[in-house]
Amino acid sequence: MPHLVILYTPNLDAETDMTRLCRALADTMLAVRDDAGAQVFPTGGVRVLAYPAAHSAVADGGAAVADGGAAGVAAGGTGEYAFVYLNLRMGRGRSAVVKQRAGDALTATAKAHLAPLFAKLHMGLTLQIDEGAEVFDAKHSSLHPLFNKA
Amino acid sequence: MPHLVILYTPNLDAETDMTRLCRALADTMLAVRDDAGAQVFPTGGVRVLAYPAAHSAVADGGAAVADGGAAGVAAGGTGEYAFVYLNLRMGRGRSAVVKQRAGDALTATAKAHLAPLFAKLHMGLTLQIDEGAEVFDAKHSSLHPLFNKA
Amino acid sequence: MPHLVILYTPNLDAETDMTRLCRALADTMLAVRDDAGAQVFPTGGVRVLAYPAAHSAVADGGAAVADGGAAGVAAGGTGEYAFVYLNLRMGRGRSAVVKQRAGDALTATAKAHLAPLFAKLHMGLTLQIDEGAEVFDAKHSSLHPLFNKA
Numbered sequence: 148m149p150h151l152v153i154l155y156t157p158n159l160d161a162e163t164d165m166t167r168l169c170r171a172l173a174d175t176m177l178a179v180r181d182d183a184g185a186q187v188f189p190t191g192g193v194r195v196l197a198y199p200a201a202h203s204a205v206a207d208g209g210a211a212v213a214d215g216g217a218a219g220v221a222a223g224g225t226g227e228y229a230f231v232y233l234n235l236r237m238g239r240g241r242s243a244v245v246k247q248r249a250g251d252a253l254t255a256t257a258k259a260h261l262a263p264l265f266a267k268l269h270m271g272l273t274l275q276i277d278e279g280a281e282v283f284d285a286k287h288s289s290l291h292p293l294f295n296k297a
Numbered sequence: 298m299p300h301l302v303i304l305y306t307p308n309l310d311a312e313t314d315m316t317r318l319c320r321a322l323a324d325t326m327l328a329v330r331d332d333a334g335a336q337v338f339p340t341g342g343v344r345v346l347a348y349p350a351a352h353s354a355v356a357d358g359g360a361a362v363a364d365g366g367a368a369g370v371a372a373g374g375t376g377e378y379a380f381v382y383l384n385l386r387m388g389r390g391r392s393a394v395v396k397q398r399a400g401d402a403l404t405a406t407a408k409a410h411l412a413p414l415f416a417k418l419h420m421g422l423t424l425q426i427d428e429g430a431e432v433f434d435a436k437h438s439s440l441h442p443l444f445n446k447a
Numbered sequence: 448m449p450h451l452v453i454l455y456t457p458n459l460d461a462e463t464d465m466t467r468l469c470r471a472l473a474d475t476m477l478a479v480r481d482d483a484g485a486q487v488f489p490t491g492g493v494r495v496l497a498y499p500a501a502h503s504a505v506a507d508g509g510a511a512v513a514d515g516g517a518a519g520v521a522a523g524g525t526g527e528y529a530f531v532y533l534n535l536r537m538g539r540g541r542s543a544v545v546k547q548r549a550g551d552a553l554t555a556t557a558k559a560h561l562a563p564l565f566a567k568l569h570m571g572l573t574l575q576i577d578e579g580a581e582v583f584d585a586k587h588s589s590l591h592p593l594f595n596k597a
Contacts, residue, residue, distance in 0.1 A: 150532060150573070152454065154302065154346050158347040166502040173504035190507055190518075191571060194530040196454050196500035200346035202316040204305075204323035207340055228440060230344040232300060235433075242434075245377075250433030258437055268584075271341060271440040273300070276433035282543075283535075283550030283576035287558055289504055290528060290571040293518040296417055302454065304496050314461055350496035352453075352466040354473035356590055368490075368593040377592060382450060385583075393582075400583030408587055421590040422492060423450070427557040427585035 149176055149188045149238075150196075151253070155231040157199035159264065162229075162266060168260045169195040172233075175256040179249045187245055205230050205271070219269045229270040239278045250276050262277075292295035299326055299338045299388075301403070305381040309414065310349055312379075318410045319345040322383075325406045329399045337395055338387075355380050355421070369419045379420040381447035383407060389428045401425050410428035449476055449488045449537040451553070453497035455545075456529045459564065462501055468560045469495040475556045479549045487545055488537075493593035504572070505530050519569045529570040533557060539578045550576050 151172055159165065173195045180186040205228040207216035219226035235253065237246075254274050264270055301322055309315065323345045329337040355378040357366035370377035385403065387396075404424050414420055450474055459465065473495045479487040505528040507516035521524035535553065537546075554574050564570055 156344070156346070160501075166504070169502045169504035173506075174510075177507070193396040193504075193506055194456070195504045196408070196456070196530075196532075197502040198348060198498060198556070199501055201310075201349050202319045203310060203346040204316070204319035204343075204345045206323075206343055206444070207327070208320075208323075223442055230346075230440075232344075233345075244562075246432050254435040265437070265439050269440045269443060271344070272436065274433075274435045274513075275429060275431040277430065278432050280430070280574060280577065280580070282573040282578050283574070284544050284556040285550060285574045286572065287554070287565070288571040289565050290530075292570045293522050293569060294506065306494070314509040348498060351460075351499055352469045353467035354466070354495045355495075356473075356493055356594070357477070358470075368594070372593050378495075381592075382494075382496075396582050400585060402547040403585070404585040415587070415589050419590045419593055421494070422586065424583075424585045425579060425581040427580065428582050430580070447587075 149192065150194060150236045151176065152234050153195065153197040153231065155197070155199055156203045156229045157231055158227060159203070159231065160199055162264050162268070163261065165197050168257070169197050169262055171256050172253060176249070176251050179245070179252060180243055181242070187241065187249065189291065190294040191288055205229070210257060222269070228267050229268045231257070231261065231270070231272045233272070233274040235276045236279050237276060246276055250274065254259065300386045301326065301345040302384050303381065304377045305347065305349055306353045306355060307349035307351070308377060308379055309381065312414050313411065315347050317437070319347050319409055321406050322403055324407070325402050326399070329395070329402060331392070336432055337391065338401065339441065340444040341438060361377065367395060372419070377418050379414065379418045381407070381411065381420070381422045383422070383424040385424070385426045386429050387426060394425055400424065449535055449557065451476065451495040451533060451535045453495065453531065455487070455497065455499055455531040456503045456505060457499035457501070458527060458529055459531065462564050462568070463561065465497050466556070469497050469561055469584065471556050472553055473570050475552050476549070479545070479552060481545055484495070487541065487549065490594040491588060501531075515593060522569070527568050529568045531557070531561065531570070531572045533572075533574040535576045536579050537576060546576055550574065
């Protein structure tokens with residue numbers, strides 16, 4: 148961990164470079180520091196995975212994917228709706244300050260990347276952080292050793 | 298929130314209109330009322346996102362996607378297996394009555410839409426509601442203002 | 448339940464048969480026994496769903512999907528990064544022994560299937576088990592009856 152999953156309406160792929168957003172969010176995670184200045188998330192454990200939905204419905208939108216609804220058209224826009232949901236799952240035991248710092252930084256990165264879309268579409272963004280409550284955890288990695296050298 | 302994610306075996310896309318199911322479920326969410334008659338889920342926060350798996354295995358089914366197993370064939374059917382999992386994540390603090398009402402309504406909508414498939418395939422449907430236990434939450438939206446006008 | 452979801456970087460699809468991994472993991476779930484020798488997970492409730500990300504970023508990797516980073520190249524490998532995340536959600540109330548047994552068995556199956564890739568790529572694997580904390584649960588199935596005959 149940390150593990151960031153992005154679920155979004157598929158119309159965004161035509162509007163922005165989601166791979167670049169993934170990289171920007173991973174960089175943001177790598178830059179988070181605790182109060183002692185130490186990197187919070189180990190490099191080899193950082194991953195961001197983004198998934199456009201195959202089918203979706205948002206607010207009062209029409210049946211077709213990415214179709215907008217009456218309220219959007221009445222507002223004088225394209226009527227197109229979009230949604231991005233970002234969920235970061237991290238290990239238990241980090242301080243409240245670190246959680247807030249990570250959340251604020253990721254939100255800022257996502258909002259900056261998506262700013263042109265907020266101006267163009269009727270779009271919602273939600274970012275949530277969960278602390279994993281797993282009852283079993285196993286890891287195996289040939290990534291961590293790349294970053295844990297003496 | 299609320300945030301409804303549907304994970305399903307990819308054979309369903311050839312059998313039914315999953316986009317229409319998304320819209321029907323979103324409409325169902327919009328129609329849920331509390332005991333005071335107020336809309337429970339704000340329109341601008343409602344989204345349904347559906348994801349067919351790229352690879353899957355169900356029960357004793359074969360290795361190929363959507364392939365059925367011995368039990369299904371022995372039962373005299375096509376032997377084809379399918380699964381639909383619906384997960385609604387909602388904010389904390391709603392009453393037990395509202396949770397039950399939302400769950401019952403969404404289950405009824407899903408079962409009605411998928412009824413012809415239950416008659417044709419060996420299929421499982423599970424719908425669960427989680428209350429988000431997030432430790433950080435941020436929202437940004439140009440959707441909510443469409444529905445929150447004075 | 449149980450419900451196993453696999454989220455992974457899309458470069459793995461060119462390297463291994465993910466459908467076969469799904470089936471192997473389902474078989475592993477079907478083989479888990481409790482201390483009394485009874486099958487833990489009912490056959491008709493077992494499903495494995497695997498999702499390659501459309502976009503991703505791992506560790507210090509480049510912006511392109513499955514692109515590796517400086518550390519991987521410096522290590523003399525292909526520099527290609529990969530990640531597999533497996534999440535099993537099971538019902539509440541099972542014993543600690545059963546959770547450990549299921550987790551160990553699934554991890555062993557995943558590691559065995561992916562062993563050639565660990566030797567070739569810089570890859571991380573994480574497997575976690577969550578106990579569902581759902582506040583509403585509904586099931587409807589024409590699968591269970593196939594396996595619950597007298």
